[in-house]
Amino acid sequence: MPANKKTASVLKECVACGTCLEDCHVSAISIYKGVRAVVDSSKCVGCGKCAEVCPAGVITLEGVT
Numbered sequence: 001m002p003a004n005k006k007t008a009s010v011l012k013e014c015v016a017c018g019t020c021l022e023d024c025h026v027s028a029i030s031i032y033k034g035v036r037a038v039v040d041s042s043k044c045v046g047c048g049k050c051a052e053v054c055p056a057g058v059i060t061l062e063g064v065t
């Protein structure tokens with residue numbers, strides 16, 4: 001695993017629109033109880049695509065050390 005790996009995380013303001021699910025090429029995102037996207041950090045490769053496409057701007061990328 002690269003030392004600079006980042007993982008996406010979703011803020012509570014997520015509106016569960018599903019846009020990020022469609023664009024994650026490793027299928028790391030799911031909608032928890034229909035209300036909020038959650039990222040499986042073991043699958044996420046930190047590409048940042050979900051943060052780019054999220055219309056609500058609620059996805060951030062954080063470094064994992």
Ligand code: SF4
Pocket residue numbers: 007008023024025026027028029039043044045046047048049050051
């Ligand atoms: S950063 Fe990339 S791999 Fe991680 S959840 Fe977002 S789209 Fe998927």
Ligand code: SF4
Pocket residue numbers: 010013014015016017018019020021036037053054055056057058059
């Ligand atoms: S694209 Fe943004 S608002 Fe939509 S489900 Fe994903 S994190 Fe939530």
